[in-house]
Amino acid sequence: MRIPTIKACKAMEGLSDQALEQVAHYFQALAEPNRLRILNLLREREHNVGEIAQLCGSTTANISRHLALLAKNGMVVREGRGTSVYYRIADANIYALCDLVCGSIARRFEAQASAFE
Amino acid sequence: MRIPTIKACKAMEGLSDQALEQVAHYFQALAEPNRLRILNLLREREHNVGEIAQLCGSTTANISRHLALLAKNGMVVREGRGTSVYYRIADANIYALCDLVCGSIARRFEAQASAFE
DNA sequence: TGACTATTTGCATAATTACGCAAATAATAA
DNA sequence: TTATTATTTGCGTAATTATGCAAATAGTCA
Numbered sequence: 001m002r003i004p005t006i007k008a009c010k011a012m013e014g015l016s017d018q019a020l021e022q023v024a025h026y027f028q029a030l031a032e033p034n035r036l037r038i039l040n041l042l043r044e045r046e047h048n049v050g051e052i053a054q055l056c057g058s059t060t061a062n063i064s065r066h067l068a069l070l071a072k073n074g075m076v077v078r079e080g081r082g083t084s085v086y087y088r089i090a091d092a093n094i095y096a097l098c099d100l101v102c103g104s105i106a107r108r109f110e111a112q113a114s115a116f117e
Numbered sequence: 118m119r120i121p122t123i124k125a126c127k128a129m130e131g132l133s134d135q136a137l138e139q140v141a142h143y144f145q146a147l148a149e150p151n152r153l154r155i156l157n158l159l160r161e162r163e164h165n166v167g168e169i170a171q172l173c174g175s176t177t178a179n180i181s182r183h184l185a186l187l188a189k190n191g192m193v194v195r196e197g198r199g200t201s202v203y204y205r206i207a208d209a210n211i212y213a214l215c216d217l218v219c220g221s222i223a224r225r226f227e228a229q230a231s232a233f234e
Numbered sequence: 235t236g237a238c239t240a241t242t243t244g245c246a247t248a249a250t251t252a253c254g255c256a257a258a259t260a261a262t263a264a
Numbered sequence: 265t266t267a268t269t270a271t272t273t274g275c276g277t278a279a280t281t282a283t284g285c286a287a288a289t290a291g292t293c294a
Contacts, residue, residue: 011219012212013157019222020150026218031145032282033137040130049241062283064242074225083240083291093221095129097214101143102128104210105136108191149252166271179253181272200261200270 029073030097034058035066038087039094042076046088146190147214151175152183155204156211159193163205 012023029035037056041047047055053063067087070076077090129140146152154173158164164172170180184204187193194207 011223012153012215013160015157015219017150020153022222023153023215023218024148024150026222027144028148031141031148033134033141036129036137036140040132043130059284060241074221085241091221093217097217098140099128100210100214100217101140102132104191104208105139105143106128177271202271
């Protein structure tokens with residue numbers, strides 16, 4: 001069993017402009033609160049568009065667009081069943097990403113807080 | 118020695134709207150090719166604004182703004198020395214993030230490529 | 235077939251953002 | 265002090281994007 005994070009180390013060095021844009025687009029897909037909410041909802045199980053819209057407090061049209069963008073980046077998978085369309089996580093690595101960010105932000109908060117102690 | 122990614126697991130669940138926006142802003146800071154280039158340049162050692170601008174093939178004004186945004190998100194640290202301002206990486210975790218993304222994208226490329234074999 | 239529901243898409247709008255250019259600021263040296 | 269260099273910032277512009285609304289599409293059932 002290989003550890004992916006070690007294998008991927010320094011993977012970003014020497015990337016072409018095109019590859020760099022790909023990475024930027026990937027991050028862009030995660031740079032929106034509603035999309036992060038969607039990914040959080042899909043953590044436990046799949047949901048259809050209407051469910052997600054209701055849980056996010058947004059319209060189905062909006063959520064549909066956000067889901068399309070997430071799917072375009074390979075983060076979620078689309079599957080129509082009956083008249084509904086269900087989405088589920090395609091790459092669990094996303095949560096590792098998000099949690100790394102949460103960790104960084106938490107450390108910043110702690111550092112700022114300790115500055116006032 | 119502890120493995121940070123395990124400790125941070127599921128850290129994003131149940132975040133407030135405000136925290137979710139913080140995370141979104143963090144990703145937003147990484148969602149720009151020039152800023153990714155800057156972070157790549159700072160991988161090895163610190164640089165001043167003029168150096169970075171030249172290496173990125175951009176103007177100092179532009180790079181200065183990008184650096185300010187990166188600093189605002191705690192990704193780089195600013196230090197004036199002489200008439201120059203040097204920036205260096207503040208949080209090496211960024212590279213883990215970027216490399217995770219590169220790994221995900223690489224896997225997608227491989228999957229797409231194998232579909233045509 | 236038509237009726238019904240769920241999802242997607244076209245269009246307009248408001249907000250954000252990257253960039254170029256020029257002016258302002260900061261730090262040093264003469 | 266003035267001059268010089270490096271960086272930052274104000275302003276305008278073009279491009280991108282999130283959203284609302286309405287229309288179009290897809291799937292199921294009678």
